[in-house]
Amino acid sequence: MKFSEYNERHLYLNLSSDPDPFLFIEAAGIVEPDADYGFFDPAHQLYVFDYVQLGCGYVDVAGSSIKVSAGDVILRRHHEEQIGFRSEPTNPYRKLWFSGSGDFLDGMFRMYHITGPVTVIHAPETEQYFTNIVTRLYSLGYCEEDTVQTIQGLLWQLFRAGRQTPSTSKLERIRGYMERCCDKIKSVREVAAVFDISPRQLERMFSASYGLTPWEYIKIHRLERAKMMLAGTSAKIVEVAYSCGYASSEYFIAAFKRATGMTPAKFREAKWAGTEDFAKIL
Numbered sequence: 001m002k003f004s005e006y007n008e009r010h011l012y013l014n015l016s017s018d019p020d021p022f023l024f025i026e027a028a029g030i031v032e033p034d035a036d037y038g039f040f041d042p043a044h045q046l047y048v049f050d051y052v053q054l055g056c057g058y059v060d061v062a063g064s065s066i067k068v069s070a071g072d073v074i075l076r077r078h079h080e081e082q083i084g085f086r087s088e089p090t091n092p093y094r095k096l097w098f099s100g101s102g103d104f105l106d107g108m109f110r111m112y113h114i115t116g117p118v119t120v121i122h123a124p125e126t127e128q129y130f131t132n133i134v135t136r137l138y139s140l141g142y143c144e145e146d147t148v149q150t151i152q153g154l155l156w157q158l159f160r161a162g163r164q165t166p167s168t169s170k171l172e173r174i175r176g177y178m179e180r181c182c183d184k185i186k187s188v189r190e191v192a193a194v195f196d197i198s199p200r201q202l203e204r205m206f207s208a209s210y211g212l213t214p215w216e217y218i219k220i221h222r223l224e225r226a227k228m229m230l231a232g233t234s235a236k237i238v239e240v241a242y243s244c245g246y247a248s249s250e251y252f253i254a255a256f257k258r259a260t261g262m263t264p265a266k267f268r269e270a271k272w273a274g275t276e277d278f279a280k281i282l
Contacts (some may be wrong), residue, residue, distance in 0.1 A: 077109060
């Protein structure tokens, strides 16, 4: 265990020269409550996930201060600017955190259109995920498959929560619904009915904002979910197909090959072999 000058306990550190290209966890730890806590996070190429367990503090970025408190998750995307962190002196926070990189994180941030250096999501239901991840990394000393699956579960839960804040626009709620339920949706009419608008109105609104029809977006999201399942799990092709909303494994294989130029099986083989073909199509 290592203490830093910022009152952090580093519980896990992996400086491997050969990181897993799919998901690599570099470090994890705890920030203990300290009225004087504060530091600047320099530019880096990692994703960092902080969970505020208690207390409150501030994130300073691009000339603005974002207040965070218990139950908030702070997502730090790899960035080129300096970000400041500080506790509220009268009620300093305690945080759990971990950092990493890889194709899975790239895909999740891309899928949910998270492009800024800092995003804050209120998601108290994810505390147990963070606790399990940090505890397992500390106790085992390495990142094993169960921990990877817990991290994947955390991110699905977290990003879905981020699409359901009260301030989210109706169109954003529609998009969030399409992402969550892409495996069950049978038609655009079905989506329109859920939100009490006409299919034509939905088509027009969605195309104007995103440059895609609702059905095109659903197909893209199904494909991205399938890629992640193929790359990160040992699920059978037929299980991936049904989990992502395809009517049959045959239809899934054909659709996947049209979109990527590879069958699902070849895609999975390429991922684990670490070939250039995989990097090009992810």
